[in-house]
Amino acid sequence: xxxxxxxxxxxxxxxxxxxxxxxxxxxxxxxxxxxxxxxxxxxxxxxxxxxxxxxxxxxxxxxxxxxxxxxxxxxxxxxxxxxxxxxxxxxxxxxxxxxxxxxxxxxxxxxxxxxxxxxxxxxxxxxxxxxxxxxxxxxxxxxxxxxxxxxxxxxxxxxxxxxxxxxxxxxxxxxxxxxxxxxxxxxxxxxxxxxxxxxxxxxxxxxxxxxxxxxxxxxxxxxxxxxxxxxxxxxxxxxxxxxxxxxxxxxxxxxxxxxxxxxxxxxxxxxxxxxxxxxxxxxxxxxxxxxxxxxxxxxxxxxxxxxxxxxxxxxxxxxxxxxxxxxxxxxxxxxxxxxxxxxxxxxxxxxxxxxxxxxxxxxxxxxxxxxxxxxxxxxxxxxxxxxxxxxxxxxxxxxxxxxxxxxxxxxxxxxxxxxxxxxxxxxxxxxxxxxxxxxxxxxxxxxxxxxxxxxxxxxxxxxxxxxxxxxxxxxxxxxxxxxxxx
Numbered sequence: 393x394x395x396x397x398x399x400x401x402x403x404x405x406x407x408x409x410x411x412x413x414x415x416x417x418x419x420x421x422x423x424x425x426x427x428x429x430x431x432x433x434x435x436x437x438x439x440x441x442x443x444x445x446x447x448x449x450x451x452x453x454x455x456x457x458x459x460x461x462x463x464x465x466x467x468x469x470x471x472x473x474x475x476x477x478x479x480x481x482x483x484x485x486x487x488x489x490x491x492x493x494x495x496x497x498x499x500x501x502x503x504x505x506x507x508x509x510x511x512x513x514x515x516x517x518x519x520x521x522x523x524x525x526x527x528x529x530x531x532x533x534x535x536x537x538x539x540x541x542x543x544x545x546x547x548x549x550x551x552x553x554x555x556x557x558x559x560x561x562x563x564x565x566x567x568x569x570x571x572x573x574x575x576x577x578x579x580x581x582x583x584x585x586x587x588x589x590x591x592x593x594x595x596x597x598x599x600x601x602x603x604x605x606x607x608x609x610x611x612x613x614x615x616x617x618x619x620x621x622x623x624x625x626x627x628x629x630x631x632x633x634x635x636x637x638x639x640x641x642x643x644x645x646x647x648x649x650x651x652x653x654x655x656x657x658x659x660x661x662x663x664x665x666x667x668x669x670x671x672x673x674x675x676x677x678x679x680x681x682x683x684x685x686x687x688x689x690x691x692x693x694x695x696x697x698x699x700x701x702x703x704x705x706x707x708x709x710x711x712x713x714x715x716x717x718x719x720x721x722x723x724x725x726x727x728x729x730x731x732x733x734x735x736x737x738x739x740x741x742x743x744x745x746x747x748x749x750x751x752x753x754x755x756x757x758x759x760x761x762x763x764x765x766x767x768x769x770x771x772x773x774x775x776x777x778x779x780x781x782x783x784x785x786x787x788x789x790x791x792x793x794x795x796x797x798x799x800x801x802x803x804x805x806x807x808x809x810x811x812x813x814x815x816x817x818x819x820x821x822x823x824x825x826x827x828x829x830x831x832x833x834x835x836x837x838x839x840x841x842x843x844x845x846x847x848x849x850x851x852x853x854x855x856x857x858x859x860x861x862x863x864x865x866x867x868x869x870x871x872x873x874x875x876x877x878x
Contacts, residue, residue: 393708393709394418395417395418395419395704395705395708396415396416396417396418396701396705397415397416397417397418397480397592397599397601398415399418400418400566400592400594401562401566401592401594401599402562402563402566403561403562405701407561408557408601409604411557411561411601412603412604412605413553413557413601413602413603413604414481414601414602414603414604414607414693414697415697415701416479416480416481416599416601416602417480417700417704418480418594418599419766420480420763420766421477421480421481421482422480422481422696422700422763423481423482423609423763424481424607424608424609424693424696425481425482425535425536425539425543425607425608425609426481426539426542426543426546426602426606426607426608427539427542427606427607427608427612427613427685427689428443428446428522428523428524428538428542428612429522429524429612429613429614429678429682429685430605430606430607430608430613430685430686430689431443431446431542431546431606432520432522432682433679433682433683433685433686434605434686436605438549439606442545442546442549443520445545445546446523446541446542446545446546447520447521447523449545449577450505450521450523452579452582453470453471453501453502453505454505456470457502457503457505462502467498467502468498469583469584470582471498471501471502472498473540473541473544473574474544474574475540476540476543476544476547476550476600478597478598478599478600479543479550479599479600479601479602480599480600481602481607482536482539482540501526515672517631517672517673517675517676518672518675518676518679519676519679520679522614522675523538523541523542524538524612524614524615524675525614525671525675526538527612527614527615527616528614528615528616528619528664528671528674528675535611535612535615538612539612544574547572547574547575547600548575548576548587550600550601550602551572551575551587551589551591551600552589553601553602553603554589554591554592554598554599554600554601555589555590555591557601558590558591558592559590562592566592566593567590567591567592567593568590568591568593569588569589569590569591570588570589570590570591570593570598571586571587571588572586572587572588572589572598573586574586575587604693605686605689605690605693607689607693608685608688608689608692608693609689609692609693609695609696610692613678613682613685613689614674614675614678618674618678619664619670619671619674620657620660620661622674623660623663623664623670626670626673626674626677627639627640627663627670629673629677630669630670630673631673632669635667635669638667639663639667639670642662642663642666642667643659643663646659646662647659699747700763703746703747704747704763706746706747724798724799724830725799725830725832728799728801728832729832729859729860729862732801732832732834732862733862735864736862736864739864739865739866740864740865740866740871743871745865745866745867745868745871746868748836748838748866748868749868754838754868762803799830799831799832800830800831800832801831801832801834802814802831802832802833802834803834803836804833804834804835804836805835805836805837805838806835806836806837806838806842806843806845806846807837807838807842811835811846811849812849812852812853814833815833815849815850815853815855815861816853830860831860832860832861832862833860833861833862834862834864835861835862835863835864836864836866837863837864837865837866837867838866838867838868839867839869840867843863843865843867846863847863
């Protein structure tokens with residue numbers, strides 16, 4: 393069963409590893425992304441040069457943003473980028489096409505450039521300039537936006553990196569010359585230019601390789617969540633005593649005596665906006681501990697390789713042993729339910745539960761469960777994709793064969809504190825909001841306590857015998873140790 397770059401392009405995983413590239417899946421995006429701090433803090437001159445290229449472009453945009461009457465078409469041309477989905481990294485789960493950098497990101501960047509990046513090249517507190525400042529000051533601009541922007545601005549490097557590998561190791565029938573848009577920015581004409589490259593091709597589109605030591609998982613090293621979590625410590629580290637006093641006074645004025653966690657979070661957001669000096673102090677601290685960013689990212693990438701390449705690949709091999717699994721077709725509800733039941737059998741009785749344990753440690757993350765489920769649909773004639781978020785929240789998956797036959801699949805962990813609410817309301821709301829006529833809820837549990845909790849919830853909701861709710865036992869303490877679960 394072909395799943396990975398090495399399978400489709402007939403090269404050994406060892407060859408990719410020696411080259412330094414991550415062996416991506418060509419079935420589903422994997423939740424890894426480029427962290428710009430790893431470029432900034434790298435010992436490799438070409439990586440640091442890439443970071444400088446990002447900052448140079450931001451300086452150019454900063455100068456453009458001084459014009460309040462900048463043509464909207466020019467804003468779109470300079471600020472908005474499609475997702476570079478050809479690297480098969482990110483958060484889409486179904487396939488590899490995400491939304492890219494739309495108007496919200498462009499507006500946020502255009503609005504904040506003068507305030508955030510006015511001192512680019514002349515910083516007095518931090519060692520360098522950082523794109524991640526945008527996500528620190530602006531709620532809703534997250535790791536995927538930062539990574540998409542970074543990937544677009546280093547795309548020419550990734551194209552050359554992939555071309556070099558393709559020319560040397562991939563046979564001619566699997567590669568061809570491709571003209572790629574928005575590769576090089578011409579500062580004289582102030583426009584993006586296309587370039588051509590010899591690249592590996594899969595399903596009529598090119599594929600990009602990414603160096604492993606550019607990648608991380610979970611969040612960027614400089615992130616808003618880290619700033620908010622460590623806000624008190626960062627505030628106390630401010631070098632200016634008067635500024636510390638002003639911030640403390642500001643917080644006392646806006647916070648009640650016994651604030652809730654939500655009120656405290658809103659107060660921290662307000663303080664960061666009112667006193668952006670906090671951001672530079674936080675960035676300096678992250679720079680000072682940059683060596684940890686490198687070592688932690690290396691560990692995350694190694695873990696991801698073990699999980700997504702070896703263990704997920706092993707699960708697909710187990711599914712493939714059931715010769716009919718990847719040939720199932722029919723009405724989407726029946727097909728989806730049959731696949732879920734196959735998956736349940738493999739996890740509970742054929743050793744598939746091991747996918748969730750790495751070196752004996754439980755990996756209990758919904759994102760991994762989603763990638764896993766997507767892999768079970770490989771080679772299906774039905775289309776599986778995420779429902780568009782229309783304000784009700786996106787459904788996990790919609791399986792469809794044309795507009796008249798669609799079913800929703802929700803894939804949840806038993807430990808989810810909102811599980812009962814989800815079972816009571818959410819999926820039916822999705823059905824009303826989309827063309828889906830039926831839904832399936834799949835719940836994974838990892839302990840006897842979680843099993844008891846789920847069964848109690850189903851009993852309260854009178855859903856205990858509902859065939860559309862499938863419980864999967866992924867426990868590690870109740871499986872046989874013999875060949876059946878090997």
